Amino acid sequence: MNAVVAPTLERRGLMLVLSSPSGAGKTTISRILLEREEELTLSISATTRQMRPGEIHGKDYFFVSPDEFNSMVDNNEMLEHATVFDNKYGTPSEPVEQGLSSGQDVLFDIDWQGTQQVAAKAPNDIVRVFILPPSLQELERRLYARAQDSEEVVKGRMAKAADEMSHWAEYDYIIVNTDVEKSVADVQAILRAERLKRDRRPDLDSFVRGLRQA
């Protein structure tokens, strides 16, 4: 009987998108996921919004001027871009492509507009997760508890929460973020199953052929 060598992991990475109304917990869940998932890398967005206390340029966002943002768009450097809460946000393409082709999965914290654009460009690579808050009162409480935005900004984000949530059905998976640990475990379960999908495992074809000939 011929020896059959178990398949090495040769898969193209997937694009894991998290969206939610502002304050539901995407950033919190993302930070923990990135600590726990070695094969997951964050897509760092560019934005024209003001830096919040504690945020770091190049780690949380690339904080750019409106002119810089527009020239990135004009030079075709953005995978997607959108205006959210009166500021511009966009995903630089190159780091995403580099991550995917080296077998990393890429995590996106982007809104529904960006998700639609990525889904149109890469329908087979995207996995969409929508995070809901347990209630509107809790969403508002979290926005105030984060203590990084003015009352005016919090009110603006609450006013747009219903509109953002109206896109929930465009996503593959829905998580109600009551408990952070449980939400992280749910996203990890999604990742694990999606990584095993047949279409993401081109290496299996020759492996199974070998098994059948052995």
Ligand SMILES: Nc1ncnc2c1ncn2[C@@H]1O[C@H](COP(=O)(O)OP(=O)(O)OP(=O)(O)O)[C@@H](O)[C@H]1O
């Ligand atoms: N399950 C949870 N229970 C209680 N508090 C939470 C939970 N998840 C997140 N939070 C808190 O809610 C606040 C908002 O969370 P976070 O910044 O992660 O939201 P977000 O969805 O990324 O918001 P934005 O879209 O504005 O970036 C933070 O103070 C965070 O610690």
Ligand SMILES: Nc1nc2c(ncn2[C@@H]2O[C@H](COP(=O)(O)O)[C@@H](O)[C@H]2O)c(=O)[nH]1
């Ligand atoms: N379409 C995109 N949306 C993005 C991107 N980066 C962040 N976002 C979304 O913006 C809001 C507000 O974020 P905040 O950090 O200012 O609180 C939130 O819904 C993010 O998901 C992006 O590159 N493209």
